[in-house]
Amino acid sequence: MADVTLKDVARVSGCSVATVSRVLAGTRPVGAEVAHRVRAAAESLGYRPNQVARALRNRSTGTIGLVLPQITNPFFPVLVREVEHALHAGGRALLLADCDDDPATEANRITALLDRQVDALLVIPVDETHSRDAVALAESRVPLVMLDRVCGPGIADAVAVDNAAGVGLVLDHLAGTGRRRFCFLGAAGTASTAVERRMAYEAGVAALDPQAPGRTELGDFSLEWGRAAAERIWPARPDAVICGNDLIAVGAVQRLRQLGADVPGDVAVTGFDDIPMASLAEPNLTTVRQPAAAVAAEALRLLDQRLAGRTTEAHQFVRLAPELVVRASSIRRATPPGTSPSGTAEAHLNLPLDRGHLETGT
Amino acid sequence: MADVTLKDVARVSGCSVATVSRVLAGTRPVGAEVAHRVRAAAESLGYRPNQVARALRNRSTGTIGLVLPQITNPFFPVLVREVEHALHAGGRALLLADCDDDPATEANRITALLDRQVDALLVIPVDETHSRDAVALAESRVPLVMLDRVCGPGIADAVAVDNAAGVGLVLDHLAGTGRRRFCFLGAAGTASTAVERRMAYEAGVAALDPQAPGRTELGDFSLEWGRAAAERIWPARPDAVICGNDLIAVGAVQRLRQLGADVPGDVAVTGFDDIPMASLAEPNLTTVRQPAAAVAAEALRLLDQRLAGRTTEAHQFVRLAPELVVRASSIRRATPPGTSPSGTAEAHLNLPLDRGHLETGT
DNA sequence: TTGAAAGCGCTAACAC
């Protein structure tokens, strides 16, 4: 039962290892009768090709590495699932590496996977700048595609959601439902998602609310920080809190309510990503959905393209369109409360509601 | 820069591949001067041992497979993280397989990983009965440890939380805070966690509330099902809803509130696992915390023990103690509402509050 | 202490 090799199958079926290999791989024509004998022998012996030997010989392990910042970040598991399924469906396997949100760890993980001769790498870079060198180095050794987050331009193929467009959708929606005092709770780091969302917000909000840039808090993509930031921002009495991701938004909603704010009556709160938690928060969170399955599929398509050999072509950067998911956290009630419960009504700006879109397309 | 082999290092340092191998592996004494030359050459060439070749020769890939039901189940990512970090710290790597909660897929994934010559397998079985054969087969080929969930007795080493003890903690807590009409929303399947929690509930609740067994709903470990089940159970006006996991509990709380129930005023709701979402739900969810880090560490300890050779010893089954985390969803308010808001006060049983514990220990 | 050589299991020339 243990460790049946080609040689065993050859002996039992009375032919050479080469013939057996050919039958099993179907790589070259083989006599029908012999082929049958070989297959029968392989079957009865329970032969399973040793993938390590095959990998050494073929210079291909059939293994893809996925390097991500933190598997406990609730947006990533769905991405992992999509990637895993696609890979196994193609007879490949997934080596997973978790970087603990640390670029140094990320560099180590990447070299560890390269040492293991992965055929290609999928990387969600921890940081737009600090991940650059490790990613660039890896890209020179093996096909590599960044997904969800990216670092630097032209460093490798990449697929990500159009974060600017997503923020644009949020601003349109909030402005269109009468919100006028915006603020932003985002991540300070240089993860590309953090940067892009922050920049898009600044660019888009200027026309809507000139004071808004002064009401920006930057920390990290966590729930705890969302709570703390909400506390700092609330005295400015915004009527719309745009958050860099769903975790921040959920934390913000919790704290705002504790502070006596009515969400969405006094203040709308929006997130980004549409993690499972978003639809469970109280109130359900308006957010920007990332097309996770499409991101994974597109990343693998780019990878297969590189693996198929067109390795010299220029790097591709695919941007996928996000989708606004409007839920309770940003919806004006049919019967608005007569008085501003917090007693701090503010002057509102008057601006056209249908401002230009922010989407940048590809 | 690409593909420096032992032979290259040997040539540059002017000695044989055998010597180079010995220097780098430190496996046998080598002349100090030669050793130095070798190391310098390896360094300057950027030599990295090819793990695949090493694996073929050593009959060990340094790779561990982790097979789990669904990475999107929010309890698993933390387990994955712990396992991944422990493995990489030991110079090993993690092959991840996601079974889509399907035993047939699970069997395929397991053989795929075995074909890739994983040194050992960590398995969270999808199902107590349907996963059995595949796990048993795998266990005969390679060291294998089940974690979190188990299947069948004595099929392999296993480490899991003491689910019965956990349910006991919940029952004690609820009974001790005056709850008297219990009901249970659990999973119908034969995942071991589902079975053990269900059985423990039935065994433990009998003495507290003879009618309780009639108020049991069984479905699956999902939020959606938790919502539906809450709707079915509410007409019976329980004052305590014990759920098989946190997802069910969060769903139940949502629907109960929609139905006008006051949680925890009218009815306490408890979960199991303490996933991140539990502390975010409104109200925060009382639940049973699984010691995820300890589960992972213990599983790897058992694995290393097997890998170290004591392969003939009897299977070990380690049970880890859970911890009750009391949060708002089960706490009686300091000032209880004078009237039962739902207007359906029920007769309460009178039972001693300090019933015997359910814990079974190891 | 060092080198030559065998061989892990497989595939692909290259012969016949």
Added chain:
DNA sequence: GTGTTAGCGCTTTCAA
């Protein structure tokens, strides 16, 4: 069509 054989890159006897 089929067999023989040379490696893939590494570790480890076995000799020297």
